[in-house]
Amino acid sequence: MNSLASSPRAKPSGSSSAPEPDRTLTNALRLLWRAVRLRCPNCGKSRVAKSWGTVHTRCATCHFRFERSSDSYFTGAMFFNLIIAEFLFAVIMGTTLVLSWPDVNWDALTYGAALGMLVTPIALYPVSKVVYLSIDVFMRPVRPEECDPSNTNWTWLGV
Numbered sequence: 001m002n003s004l005a006s007s008p009r010a011k012p013s014g015s016s017s018a019p020e021p022d023r024t025l026t027n028a029l030r031l032l033w034r035a036v037r038l039r040c041p042n043c044g045k046s047r048v049a050k051s052w053g054t055v056h057t058r059c060a061t062c063h064f065r066f067e068r069s070s071d072s073y074f075t076g077a078m079f080f081n082l083i084i085a086e087f088l089f090a091v092i093m094g095t096t097l098v099l100s101w102p103d104v105n106w107d108a109l110t111y112g113a114a115l116g117m118l119v120t121p122i123a124l125y126p127v128s129k130v131v132y133l134s135i136d137v138f139m140r141p142v143r144p145e146e147c148d149p150s151n152t153n154w155t156w157l158g159v
């Protein structure tokens with residue numbers, strides 16, 4: 001049985017099974033670096049955030065539209081905001097416990113943890129939006145139509 005040889009997606013014999021160019025670790029690290037710097041995931045030059053919690057409509061350099069579907073596009077960023085905040089909380093709490101054991105200041109840890117859980121999601125809100133956008137760009141690479149300022153037809157995104 002040689003069903004792969006007749007498949008339209010089969011690679012010619014002798015070619016290596018290299019990963020797709022936009023799903024490489026290098027691309028993931030580049031997108032992460034741009035997200036940490038709050039830069040456009042497409043070009044890495046202009047800032048995504050307009051002010052605290054608001055996002056530019058398009059990149060000033062490459063004109064990539066940041067809200068890739070509807071007005072509620074960044075709702076998914078709240079999920080990443082919670083994930084990032086909880087991860088940081090666990091790391092800081094665990095590190096504090098290990099470093100101060102057995103003389104743990106439980107009162108400071110209790111109040112510090114509560115304060116951290118309130119402040120961290122607010123502080124990381126812009127980062128979570130850019131992380132969400134970068135993961136979306138990693139999963140669904142930017143199409144040339146998304147960088148066309150005159151294009152207002154978003155039905156091609158399938159959402």
Ligand SMILES: [Zn+2]
Nearest residue numbers: 040043059062
């Ligand atoms: Zn850009």
